[in-house]
Amino acid sequence: MKNLKILLVLLLAAVLSNSCMVGPKYQKPEQPQPQSFLYGNKTTDTTSNVTTIKWSSIFNDDVLIGLIEKGIQNNFDLKMAVARIEQARANLGMARADLYPSFGYSGQVNSAQTFIQSSSLVANMSWELDFWGKLRHQNRALQNELLATDEARKVILTNVISGIAIAYFELRDYDNQLEITIHTLETREKAYNIINERFLSGYVAELDKVQIEQQVAIAQSNIPLIKRQITALENTISILTGEIPGPVPRGKTNSELMVTSDFPISVPSALLENRPDVKRTEFLYRSAYETIGVAQAMRLPSFNIVALAGYTSVMVSNLFDNSSYIQNVGAGVAGPIFNFGKNKRRVEVNRQIAEESKFLFQKTYLTAISEVENSLQNVAMYKEEWTARNRQVIAAQKNYDLSNARYYNGYVSYLEVLDAQRSLFEAQLSLSQLTQKQLSSMxxxxxxxxxxxN
Structure with a gap:
């Protein structure tokens, strides 16, 4: 009968402990949500979602896809992100355990009967009742931290995929620039040999020879610079893929590469669901919001139940006699009375931390909209710029061919040829860079x- 009463008391305490919960209820902050993107399609299908498009489907280069897959497997930032997730999950598990009773045991043996401490073997239980929701708020805070940590992993995953792709495009751009420069150098060296022979034969002035010699040196000096850039990009890609820095395999050239740009451009509010960085900051805000309830609960009394059962005796030989058996159940309450406003200010501190997290969430959302607007404009403008630059390259090539023919027929000085050749070289390099920027913008x-x- 006595044990039944104890059980009823414990059950009643457990029920009551879940009946009250102080602290504010979370409300999602209002966000300014324009109906459409300024540079997007005005007839947007709001049900479309870019997250349904797997990253590997937007590239047509198996080498690039292989590098990205290797990065997903080996990238150390991703591995650290996974470790942080497991850490957050373990912290949540520890916090959940606080909602339930904890059980322990203790024992000691003393041979001297006159010793102050008796011999004993006791099992004990202690339980802090979550009457005001302190532990539940703490659990919710840690759960949101876990979700935020997982979203942070997605942010890193996105950065790894895009970082490898953009670095690869830049690498192929420098490969192309190197080919252009080597071809230009070969053309200038051939021209130098011809002009040098004509100078030695007295057909042209020394000025022509010096001018072409200068252009040969300029082309030669560009090659080491480009090779340094290639090495730096190869090392960058190696680090992103978690490998020792070294040569990176090549696939298609940038001119052969294609990146899908026909993505479903949903309304700006969809970024709240699509963007992992936006979702991460919202989970952090939720977590900070829950800590307000923890701080408010700390201002109120806490209730504890303790129980023990076991044996204790002055004489070791009598330790397990029936007369040595003991059991007890007790309850306690503790709470603050006056601490000069410390607990009140703790609530205010947590409230302001939550407010700061809310502003970060709102700022991240606006930044996301800005990044989409910039990317939409870049895709459109780089396409227009590439078309114009391509026409320039075609015209510059024709101009160079005509100037070269006019020079060897004696109609113009070699200065005109050099100017045409320089314009062609610069236009070819600019077109190569624009091809890379166009791919990167997509x-x-x-x-x-x-x-x-995903």
Whole structure:
């Protein structure tokens, strides 16, 4: 009968402990949500979602896809992110255990009967009742931290995918620039040999020879610079893929590469669901919001139940006699009375931390909209710029061919040829860079819309 009463008391305490819960209820902050993107399609299908497009489907280069897959497997930032997730999960498990009773045991043996401490073997139980919701708020805070940590992993995953792709495009751009420079150097060296022979024969002035010699040196000096850039990019890609820095395999050239740009451009509010960085900051805000309830509960009394059962005796030989058996159940309460406003200010501190997290969430959302707008504009403008630059290269090549023919027929000085050749060289390099930027802008648009992490 006595044990039944104890059980009823414990059950009643457990029920009551879940009946009250102080602290504010979470409300999602209002966000300014424009109906459409300024540079997006005005007839947007709001049900479309870029997260349904797997990252590997937007590239047509198996070598690049292989590098990205290797990065997903080996990248150390991703491995650290996974470790942080497991750490957050373990912290949540520890906090959940606080909701339930804890059980322990203790024992000691003393041979001297006159010793102050008796011999004993006792099992004990202690339980802090979550009457005001302190532990539940703490659990919710840690659960949201876990979710935020997982979203942070998705952010890193997106950065790894886009980082490898963009670095690869830049690497192929420098490969192309190196080919252009080597071809230009060969053309200038051939011209130098011809002009040098004509100078030695007295057909041209020394000025022509000096001018072409200068252009040969300029082309030669560009090659080491480009090779340094290639090495730096290869090392960058190696680090992203978790490998020892070294040569990186090549696939298609940038001219052969294609990146899908026909992504579903949903309304800006969809970024709240698509973008892992936006979702991460919202989970952090939720977590900070829950800590307000923890701080408020700390201002109120805490209730504890303790129980023990076991044997204790002055004489070791009588330790397990029936007369040595003991059991007891007790309850306690403890709470603050006056501490000069410390607990009140703790609530205010946590409230302001939550407010700061809310502003970070709102700022991240606005930044996401800005990044999409920039990416949409970049994709469109780089396409227009590439078309114009391509026409320039075609015209510059024709101008060089005509100037070269006019010079060898004696109609113009070699200065005109040099100017035409310099314009062609610069236009070819600019077109190569624009091809890379066009590819990179499409990847950045995919990333800005919230793709790449699934």
């Amino acid at each position: 990847v950045q648009l995919y990333k800005a819309l919230g793709g790449g992490w």
